[in-house]
Amino acid sequence: MNPLALLGDYTIQTVAIGAALLGAVGGVLGTFAVLRRQSLLGDTLSHAALPGICLGYLWAGARQLESLLAGAFLTGALAAVTVLVIVGRSRLKTDAALGVVLSVFFAVGVVLLTRIQQTGGAGQAGLSSFLFGQAAAMLRGDVVVMGSLAGAALLLVTAFWKEFKLVTFDRDFAAAAGLPVAALDLALTVMIALAIVVGLQLVGVVLMTAMIVAPAVAARQWTHRLEATVLLAAGFGIVAGVSGAVTSAAAAGLATGPVIVLAISAIVLVSLLLAPGRGIVWTALAARAERRRLRGRQVLLTLYRLAKEHHDPAYPAEKGTLDAYHGTETAGVLGRLEAEGLVRPVSHPPEPTPHWKLTSKGRERAEDLASSGEERR
Amino acid sequence: MTGWREPVRSPEEPALHEPGLALHVEDLTVSYGGAPVLWDIDLDIPKGVMAAIVGPNGAGKSTLIKSVLGLVRPVAGHVRIFGLRYREARRRVGYVPQRSSVDWDFPVTALDVVMMGLYGRLGWFRRPGRRARAEAMAALAQVGMEDYASRQISQLSGGQQQRVFIARALVQQADIYFLDEPMAGVDATTERAIVAILHRLRDAGKTVVVVHHDLQTVRSYFDWLVLLNVRIIAQGAVPETYTAENLRRAYGGQIALLDQQEAPLVEPVPEPEPKPTDPHHLEAGQS
Ligand SMILES: Nc1ncnc2c1ncn2[C@@H]1O[C@H](COP(=O)(O)OP(=O)(O)OP(=O)(O)O)[C@@H](O)[C@H]1O
Numbered sequence: 001m002n003p004l005a006l007l008g009d010y011t012i013q014t015v016a017i018g019a020a021l022l023g024a025v026g027g028v029l030g031t032f033a034v035l036r037r038q039s040l041l042g043d044t045l046s047h048a049a050l051p052g053i054c055l056g057y058l059w060a061g062a063r064q065l066e067s068l069l070a071g072a073f074l075t076g077a078l079a080a081v082t083v084l085v086i087v088g089r090s091r092l093k094t095d096a097a098l099g100v101v102l103s104v105f106f107a108v109g110v111v112l113l114t115r116i117q118q119t120g121g122a123g124q125a126g127l128s129s130f131l132f133g134q135a136a137a138m139l140r141g142d143v144v145v146m147g148s149l150a151g152a153a154l155l156l157v158t159a160f161w162k163e164f165k166l167v168t169f170d171r172d173f174a175a176a177a178g179l180p181v182a183a184l185d186l187a188l189t190v191m192i193a194l195a196i197v198v199g200l201q202l203v204g205v206v207l208m209t210a211m212i213v214a215p216a217v218a219a220r221q222w223t224h225r226l227e228a229t230v231l232l233a234a235g236f237g238i239v240a241g242v243s244g245a246v247t248s249a250a251a252a253g254l255a256t257g258p259v260i261v262l263a264i265s266a267i268v269l270v271s272l273l274l275a276p277g278r279g280i281v282w283t284a285l286a287a288r289a290e291r292r293r294l295r296g297r298q299v300l301l302t303l304y305r306l307a308k309e310h311h312d313p314a315y316p317a318e319k320g321t322l323d324a325y326h327g328t329e330t331a332g333v334l335g336r337l338e339a340e341g342l343v344r345p346v347s348h349p350p351e352p353t354p355h356w357k358l359t360s361k362g363r364e365r366a367e368d369l370a371s372s373g374e375e376r377r
Numbered sequence: 378m379t380g381w382r383e384p385v386r387s388p389e390e391p392a393l394h395e396p397g398l399a400l401h402v403e404d405l406t407v408s409y410g411g412a413p414v415l416w417d418i419d420l421d422i423p424k425g426v427m428a429a430i431v432g433p434n435g436a437g438k439s440t441l442i443k444s445v446l447g448l449v450r451p452v453a454g455h456v457r458i459f460g461l462r463y464r465e466a467r468r469r470v471g472y473v474p475q476r477s478s479v480d481w482d483f484p485v486t487a488l489d490v491v492m493m494g495l496y497g498r499l500g501w502f503r504r505p506g507r508r509a510r511a512e513a514m515a516a517l518a519q520v521g522m523e524d525y526a527s528r529q530i531s532q533l534s535g536g537q538q539q540r541v542f543i544a545r546a547l548v549q550q551a552d553i554y555f556l557d558e559p560m561a562g563v564d565a566t567t568e569r570a571i572v573a574i575l576h577r578l579r580d581a582g583k584t585v586v587v588v589h590h591d592l593q594t595v596r597s598y599f600d601w602l603v604l605l606n607v608r609i610i611a612q613g614a615v616p617e618t619y620t621a622e623n624l625r626r627a628y629g630g631q632i633a634l635l636d637q638q639e640a641p642l643v644e645p646v647p648e649p650e651p652k653p654t655d656p657h658h659l660e661a662g663q664s
């Protein structure tokens with residue numbers, strides 16, 4: 001289907017705007033969550049939203065987004081507090097406490113959901129879509145709710161940017177400088193919960209954490225400034241959110257969460273592999289280039305030393321000698337040095353074997369290396 | 378302009394308590410839930426000295442600094458800086474935390490980190506501008522790191538990271554500095570550079586309090602010594618406090634460590650050292 005035609009569709013527009021909001025807010029707050037090592041907290045908060053959604057439905061008696069999200073936010077907050085209490089009062093570590101709370105709240109949510117579906121009712125059909133998200137279920141009014149939540153969160157982050165930055169990087173220094181760190185911690189946690197609430201309808205409770213963690217992880221690969229990381233994460237979130245949600249809305253019946261998560265996972269994969277400076281492929285290539293450079297220097301210096309020992313600047317060294325000296329085949333290195341104009345192959349009759357000597361440029365380079373003390377042996 | 382947490386003082390409260398001292402700690406006891414890690418600490422550090430806090434691992438050195446800075450809530454006791462509560466003296470305090478306390482893979486540059494030292498003075502809602510930048514660059518230059526301003530901090534060596542942390546404290550333009558193991562894991566050249574910076578601060582009348590690990594250098598770097606092992610073992614000017622007996626009491630049963638220290642302690646003494654067994658001398662450092 002033609003993507004432009006798709007964007008003309010009213011439902012698809014709604015979905016695209018909602019997904020863009022989710023991507024932006026998830027990317028921005030996710031960056032803070034990941035840098036604060038709170039990725040797991042996002043998972044717990046989103047799973048703990050399920051009982052809240054069900055309670056919100058029971059309370060409103062209909063599938064009304066505001067009450068569903070309010071319920072989600074409340075049980076999410078309850079879960080977060082429970083984790084804090086468990087960590088404070090028991091010997092359980094944070095990750096274990098998060099895991100326990102996640103399971104308990106999610107189990108309660110599934111039980112409630114099953115109950116509601118059994119009793120039936122006009123609006124309950126939409127509820128199970130909160131498990132994996134359903135773009136097609138979104139209404140224009142929902143976008144307004146999502147937009148206000150996302151807008152509030154982004155406004156707060158902008159207003160307290162340097163405070164959030166400092167408290168995330170160095171909590172002790174922030175506290176010593178007079179920052180109310182506990183309040184800032186709370187604000188960030190609440191906003192992460194808000195971001196999750198924003199995404200519930202589209203992505204669902206099960207996979208929502210990916211929208212928090214993945215954009216930040218991908219963005220971190222490409223830059224070493226917090227400002228750029230946050231913006232890039234928002235950008236990745238928007239791209240993945242819109243492409244995933246639109247695909248899912250166009251192909252009716254596809255749960256939105258998994259499609260969006262596949263999209264953001266592709267971005268993460270590319271970033272982990274290719275990002276300059278940190279990507280796996282990039283690092284491997286850089287390491288290989290560095291190894292080659294080092295080997296080249298060593299061979300150059302060996303030629304230089306041999307020439308010196310023989311008091312002949314143009315001394316032709318037998319390739320076998322070089323191989324033996326370096327304990328490896330040097331043909332590749334010599335070829336690269338030749339391409340740089342540093343060495344030249346020569347024949348040295350009567351010996352039939354290949355010989356190499358330094359060019360004058362190569363001699364200068366070797367003298368530089370030797371005097372700058374960069375030779376390593 | 379309004380800074381974070383502007384001090385509020387109630388009028389009936391006595392304003393100053395031991396104003397002649399840079400740091401005054403009274404009856405301080407700290408516990409993380411179990412047995413106290415600091416027990417009944419009474420501590421005075423005069424203005425304008427370079428003081429070392431020395432003691433074995435787990436002695437509570439970092440905890441002492443953290444409770445002075447209000448980062449750890451004590452079970453009992455109180456702290457005064459220039460006679461003021463910490464909150465009131467905050468603007469006059471610079472802090473260099475233990476290097477391992479932050480994630481050095483955090484996406485910020487060296488300059489970003491140094492500018493964080495200015496946030497407190499900027500207060501809410503104001504962003505660091507060109508002047509803040511210039512100040513931060515000047516501090517980086519002071520520690521010889523101006524060429525690394527735009528480096529991501531994970532691409533700095535341990536010694537360079539430490540100097541960035543010190544630059545961040547320098548822009549705080551404090552009157553008293555607390556440094557937690559600034560010399561840990563740096564090479565001899567960097568250590569000399571750091572000590573030179575700290576001596577310059579002291580010579581400018583600032584008070585410098587350093588958690589220090591290397592007993593060998595106490596006498597050449599510092600003029601005030603606090604020996605700590607949960608309790609205060611001894612405190613005072615270095616010549617009187619740095620004695621074999623005091624060190625033995627601070628380091629307790631750690632014989633191996635003492636044996637290592639024994640040689641340099643006795644041998645390269647320039648002047649006649651008071652005998653460590655001299656009973657008068659034993660108490661010299663005690664408050
Ligand atoms: N956050 C904490 N929670 C529980 N116990 C702690 C905490 N921080 C420190 N401790 C304990 O308090 C004691 C003192 O720790 P502290 O870090 O102050 O020692 P230190 O003298 O700085 O040691 P080091 O030389 O190893 O840095 C130690 O026994 C330590 O295990």
Ligand SMILES: [Mg+2]
Nearest residue numbers: 438439440475
């Ligand atoms: Mg310590």
